[in-house]
Amino acid sequence: MSVPRPNPLLSDRDVDFQLYEALDTTALCALPAFQEHSRDTFALLLDSTRRFAREVLAPTYRPMDAAPPVFEHGRVRVHPAMRSLYAGMVDLGLLTATRPPEVGGQQLPLTVHAVASAYLMAANLSAYGYLGLTLGAAHLLEVFGTRFLRDTFMARLYRGEWTGTMALTEPQAGSSLADVKTRATPAPDGSYRLQGSKIFISGGDQDFTDNVVHLTLARIEGAEGGTRGVSLFAVPAKRPEGDTLVPNDVQVAGVIHKIGWRGLPSLVLNFGEANDCHGWLVGQPGRGLACMFQMMNEARIMVGLNAVSTAAVAYQESLAYARERPQGRPAGIRDTTRAQSPIIEHADVRRMLLRQKAIVEGGLALLLTTSTQADLANHAPDEATRKRAHLLLDLLTPIAKTFPAERGFESNALALQIHGGYGYSSEYLPEAWLRDQKLNSIHEGTTGIQGLDLLGRKAVAEGGAALQALDEEVRATTARAHAAGVEPAWSDALEDALQQATALTLELGARGMAGEVDVMLRHSTDFLELFSVVAVAWRWLAQAAAAKEGLARTTNAEDTAFYEGKLAAAQYWFAVEVPRVPLLAHLCRTGEDSYARMRPDWF
Amino acid sequence: MSVPRPNPLLSDRDVDFQLYEALDTTALCALPAFQEHSRDTFALLLDSTRRFAREVLAPTYRPMDAAPPVFEHGRVRVHPAMRSLYAGMVDLGLLTATRPPEVGGQQLPLTVHAVASAYLMAANLSAYGYLGLTLGAAHLLEVFGTRFLRDTFMARLYRGEWTGTMALTEPQAGSSLADVKTRATPAPDGSYRLQGSKIFISGGDQDFTDNVVHLTLARIEGAEGGTRGVSLFAVPAKRPEGDTLVPNDVQVAGVIHKIGWRGLPSLVLNFGEANDCHGWLVGQPGRGLACMFQMMNEARIMVGLNAVSTAAVAYQESLAYARERPQGRPAGIRDTTRAQSPIIEHADVRRMLLRQKAIVEGGLALLLTTSTQADLANHAPDEATRKRAHLLLDLLTPIAKTFPAERGFESNALALQIHGGYGYSSEYLPEAWLRDQKLNSIHEGTTGIQGLDLLGRKAVAEGGAALQALDEEVRATTARAHAAGVEPAWSDALEDALQQATALTLELGARGMAGEVDVMLRHSTDFLELFSVVAVAWRWLAQAAAAKEGLARTTNAEDTAFYEGKLAAAQYWFAVEVPRVPLLAHLCRTGEDSYARMRPDWF
The missing domain is CATH 1.10.540.10 (Acyl-CoA dehydrogenase/oxidase, N-terminal domain)
Known part of the structure; x- marks a missing residue:
């Protein structure tokens, strides 16, 4: 079928x-x-x-x-x-x-x-x-x-001769890396012997290259508890001895039957069952999480990209389907002798397509801007530019990771919905992409953790310096939009929304400083959602400006159609999403306490 | 695991x-x-x-x-x-x-x-x-x-000796029943011979009873086009001849591999390949859809119940999991020598649980109220009560069908999210319930169709008589809430929201009367969402009133905890959902045209 x-x-x-x-x-x-x-x-x-x-x-x-x-x-x-x-x-x-x-x-x-x-x-x-x-x-x-x-x-x-993994999570610890228990004992040759169990290790074994290297978090014997006692090790599945590879006592203890990403195994790995698992320290002892976190921005950008890409492929599929599938006639047409129309003629189908477009293309824009800040943070010749870019990168990363994961899941569900009953069958692909997408709100830090990271660390860092930098970026964009002739109300709405977000951050930061950390962080997921709406609005305004510039330049009908579509999607975002900002800000500001005061036995 | x-x-x-x-x-x-x-x-x-x-x-x-x-x-x-x-x-x-x-x-x-x-x-x-x-x-x-x-x-x-199906959908027609093509030719014995193909026929064949009866839409030869030419037939898989059952030329032509509801086959059925498929007319010729629609309210209530139930079982599972799964410590606690806390201690996990509770119990309340109106519509002794109940039933049905389907899907996703990486595996059940849930926004009329039904038919029927009846019901509830000592701001917010909804309906109805049907119906899905928020707020206010009454009555700690949980969930709904009403109303009222003007080639 x-x-x-x-x-x-x-x-x-x-x-x-x-x-x-x-x-x-x-x-x-x-x-x-x-x-x-x-x-x-x-x-x-x-x-x-x-x-x-x-x-x-x-x-x-x-x-x-x-x-x-x-x-x-x-x-x-x-x-x-x-x-x-x-x-x-x-x-x-x-x-x-x-x-x-x-x-x-x-x-x-x-x-x-x-x-x-x-x-x-x-x-x-x-x-x-x-x-x-x-x-x-x-x-x-x-x-x-x-x-x-x-x-x-x-x-x-x-060189692609071996593959690698990140071996962080343990069955008893999940997201709480402070509770990692895998042990590393120093050996006379300067390496370590590892013992412990890791779970959800993606790509933890395969049979298409000769070896797999696990970058593994473990605690050196005698190390302190908590995150500062955690070190990073390179632990190969097979270790080099002379010119050969010998088994390194890393056992696959089980396969997790994931509902998506089904081409990539997710494994339980046991290290050192025979006490012969050699590992090599990476970086300083006790700096394992610090090393990981230096890479974290890029890892999280990658998750955001996974999410955007999975939403994008489904959007493209549902768009093609909506253009060719005839069914019914638009509202107001009752003449059933008229041939059925492609479903893209139905307003609600176009709503679902435009919402996907706004999420997919807005998400991609956000990821590319964030990546550009990473490029500047890594490679700008002057330190001030690098530092500013790093602040922006840090601020944008939890948003660039979460927005496409959460809204992408919604977008993938809309792609399925457009396919109707066919979308509900595995003869069509939207259901598979929907399954794939769901992981992105979980791995590399759940959505809840990203919210805490944004509000508890990134937004309040260095007295709000990142927000200051974002404000400058936004003003550059609104100036461009103004010059290009973009609807001025959008620029005003964006500046206003960012001002609200900034004021809110300062207010919440002050509550945290005053010892009310729980109140400060209570709505951190709403805070993340609020910032996502604003950040994506910023990227839609930039796209609207570029579209206006393009329209002024082009005489080509295809280009014109493309730019008009960009303007319609920007309009959608400013009409449907940006007005939610005051509501979200209100929840964060008042510390609305319904779930805070909800005791476990009240449910 | x-x-x-x-x-x-x-x-x-x-x-x-x-x-x-x-x-x-x-x-x-x-x-x-x-x-x-x-x-x-x-x-x-x-x-x-x-x-x-x-x-x-x-x-x-x-x-x-x-x-x-x-x-x-x-x-x-x-x-x-x-x-x-x-x-x-x-x-x-x-x-x-x-x-x-x-x-x-x-x-x-x-x-x-x-x-x-x-x-x-x-x-x-x-x-x-x-x-x-x-x-x-x-x-x-x-x-x-x-x-x-x-x-x-x-x-x-x-008696449970045979099973039945609804055989409506055809491959070329999908949601558009006006385009049904299956033909029924009168036979000399008063029955008909059917020929045609149906798709997505749930339970269309099975091997645990002797027979299956398909209630089938078809067009009697020579009937007019469109919905008025469609009649209803009973078409058994085997037809009774004397004391035996003989095959009735209904062929299973294929199985659709559904992603959920996997215990119930969804089939392609061919009728009359050998021109020997006997069917019997049910009701009057040309009244097939009318017959079906008399049953439609109950069928749609059943879908809403499916959705609530699927969200409920997942909510219960994630609640139990959150109470027993230790991981990390609540915000502000950095002492990692302290044992890990059950994740229900994390504010964001409680947010996800309370949101599920609000959706599940709010949805169940809505379905039970809607069912009660069905009972009154069917069985009240006086006609005025029956008629009023029927209006309310008609109004509430698209909401009771859609709200649990759409928000229930979100709720099911939250249940999965609470399980973290485990939730993403098929060793745990939340992923299966999430798959099951997705069908409910598609079958028995998609969400888009329910929105058109609510705004285009039910809300504007008889000059808004249903809204008038709803207003009376809401006022009875606010009076009860007031007497019970429920937060008065909630009652005010509900009355205000319903007033906005009513005014909006009249305004949109007037635009439809003025010939702007496309503008009227452009945001019908948002209109449905708006009414869902209001209707569920109504049911949460009723629950809050009952909880307050209960608290005044009880000295039992378990009851007290239960009632406090109800009040917290009601608070959540009024704080988080009800404030969205003006935004949704604004979209509907202004006829925000981003997707309306979006041409198929602009995407």
């Missing part, structure tokens, strides 16, 4: 618009780090990745979803397609695209890498997962590893 | 509160139709159903989800447990509980039947599905069938 049709995954027109019209990504090439690059070199990566995503990766999505990894005789066997898919992704240069030439990379902006990756994620989230995890592990070793670790582990990870 | 624990499905304390404290369900026994009944006879049905749901039905949920029906040799084989499960549900008397003694029933109020059914739905939605469909088909035959159809088909359906 399935009606296969080519799915663009993401709109190329939109991606180019976002990179080169709404943003000015080529401006990054003025930085010394990126001086070898240009729109042409960006295009080399983008074009090859897009083609691979569409032609090679996308067709493997359903087969991998339908045949998840198998756990047999202590080993995990993943989908056989993964061997060539992984090699293909490595060949695209994506493992090292943002890394410097010293480690074999091209030193491209993260912004460009992000948007290229988005195509792979949209095509096959699980397949990309192996690459993303490997990249994160290798990057940790690049920054914090000893020469031995860099030469032995990092190099092979970056 | 699964942690099985008894799940109460629904809270008995809450159900009793809803029936006998928030509502006065025993008052229905004053009606002649229910004069044989009392709280005791209600309890007989409720207690036996609850026990069956918990002890027999719930344990079959996961096995049936894991082993969906198989299509082989032209027949569907369902889970083997269904034979005894179906017999068990029939033995509870649920097929005929609301029907009069003439057809073997007890003539209980629908309100009581609804809440009893909710336990079965919460335990195993698919298993209940066979019963619900059979009940609907039998009821249609009872009301519109000839003596032959009642004696032959209806009686066997009500």
Whole structure:
């Protein structure tokens, strides 16, 4: 019953618009780090990745979803397609695209890498997962590893010969990394022996490369409790001894049957059952979480990208479906001798499509801006710019992680809804993308944790310096929008909303300083939602400005249609979402206490 | 890894509160139709159903989800447990509980039947599905069938010997019943020969009873186009000839692989491939949709109940999990030598639980009120009361169908989220309930269709008479709340919100009369959302009043905790949801045109 049709995954027109019209990504090439690059070199990566995503990766999505990894005789066997898919992704240069030439990379902006990756994620989230995890592990070793670790582990990870994982979570600890119990005992050779159990280890075993390196949190014997006693270790599944690899006492203890990302195994791993699990310290003892958190922004941007991409591919599918599926006639037409109309003619279907567009393209814009701040934070030549970019990056990251995860799930549900009864069947793909999406509000810090991070740390950091920087950015955007002739009420609404958000932050920060931390943080999830609405409004205003500029320039009908669509989506966001800001602010400000005072036995 | 624990499905304390404290369900026994009944006879049905749901039905949920029906040799084989499960549900008397003694029933109020059914739905939605469909088909035959159809088909359906279906949807028509194409040709014996194809026929075949009767929409040869040419037929899978059943040329052409309700097959059926498919007219020719729509309110209430029940069982599970799962410590506590706290101690987890409670118990309250109006509409002795109740029933039905479906999906997602990574695995049940839930916004009229129904028909019917009746009901509730000492601001907010809704309805109705039907209906989904918030606020105010009355009465600590929880949930609704009403009204009133003017090629 399935009606296969080519799915663009993401709109190329939109991606180019976002990179080169709404943003000015080529401006990054003025930085010394990126001086070898240009729109042409960006295009080399983008074009090859897009083609691979569409032609090679996308067709493997359903087969991998339908045949998840198998756990047999202590080993995990993943989908056989993964061997060539992984090699293909490595060949695209994506493992090292943002890394410097010293480690074999091209030193491209993260912004460009992000948007290229988005195509792979949209095509096959699980397949990309192996690459993303490997990249994160290798990057940790690049920054914090000893020469031995860099030469032995990092190099092979970056070359695609091995894969990597993040082994943080334990069954008894979940999100609470302060409660990690895995132990590391110093050995005479300078390495450590690890013992403990980890859970939800994505890509924790596979059979398409020779080895897997687990970046593992553990406590050195005698270390203090809490987060400061936690260190980071590189623990390979097989350890190098001379020229061979020998088993390193890492056992797969079980496979978790995930409801999505079904091409990527999620495992329970036991370290050191035979007390022969060798690990190597990464960074300083007791600095394990600090090391992880240095990478956290990029990891969370990656989750946000996963979410945007999963929402994007479903949006594209439901858009194509709505254009070709005839059913009924628009409101007011009762003549049933008239042929049925494509469902895109129904106002409510267009509502569902425009809401998806607003979420997907607004989310992508947010992620690209955040990535650009990461590029500046890493590579701006002057420290003041780096510092300012870092503040913005820190502020935007929990939003860029959460907004696409939460609203993306809603967006994916709308894509399913547009397909009606067909959407409810596994003959069509929207249900699979909906399943994939649900993980993004859970992994790399749940939505609740992101809210605490935003309000408790990022927004109040350095006396609100990040908000000050955001205010400057927003004013630059409203000035641009004004010059381009964008509806002035939108700019006013955005400035007003940001002012409300800033005033609210100061107020809540003061309550925290006064010892009322629980009141301050009570509505941190609402606070995060509020900031998400504002941040996405900012990115929609920038897109509206670019669209107006484009309309003034173009005589091409297709371009005109594209820009008009951008303006309609911006209008939607300002009409439907921005007016929610005062309500959310009111909840945060008053500390509305319904669930705070709700005792566990009252439910 | 699964942690099985008894799940109460629904809270008995809450159900009793809803029936006998928030509502006065025993008052229905004053009606002649229910004069044989009392709280005791209600309890007989409720207690036996609850026990069956918990002890027999719930344990079959996961096995049936894991082993969906198989299509082989032209027949569907369902889970083997269904034979005894179906017999068990029939033995509870649920097929005929609301029907009069003439057809073997007890003539209980629908309100009581609804809440009893909710336990079965919460335990195993698919298993209940066979019963619900059979009940609907039998009821249609009872009301519109000839003596032959009642004696032959209806009686066997009500006795549980056969099952029934609703065969409405066709592949090319979906929601657009005006475009039904199945043909019915008169035969000399007074019956008809049917030819056509139907899709998404739930329970369209099974192997645990001898026969299935399809209540089928088709067009008598020569009938006019559109809805007025559609008639209703009873089409059995096997037709009675003398003392035997012979195949009736109904072919199962395919099974749809649904993502939820996996114990209940959804089929493609072909009628009359060999031109030997006999059907019998039900009701008048050309009145097929009218017949169906007479049953539609009850069918849609059933969908709302499905949705509430599916949200309820997940809420109960996540509540139990949050009480027992230790992880981290509440905001402000940094002492990691302190044992980890149950996650219910975290404010954001309590937010997710209270939001679920507000949706689940608010939704159940709405469904029971709506059912009570159905009881009055069917059985009040005087016509004025019946008519008023019918208006209210019509008004409330699209809300009672949609609110639990849409917000219930959100609620189910929160239940999964509370389980963290475990929630994302199929070792735990929240993911299965989330899948089940998604159908409820699609079947029996999508959310978009319910919005059109509410604004285009129900709210504006008879010059707004239904809104007038709702206003009287709301004022009775605010008076009760006032007397009980409920926070007066809530009553004021509710009255104000309803006034806004009423004024908006009149305004939009006037635009429709002026020929601007598209503008009137543009935001009908927002209009439905607005009315949902108001209707649920009404039911939360009634619950708050009952809770205050209870608090004044009780000295029992458990009761006190229960009532305090009700007040906190009511507070939540008035603080978080009711303030959205002006925003939604503004969208509807201004006819915000972002998606209306969005052309198909602008996306």
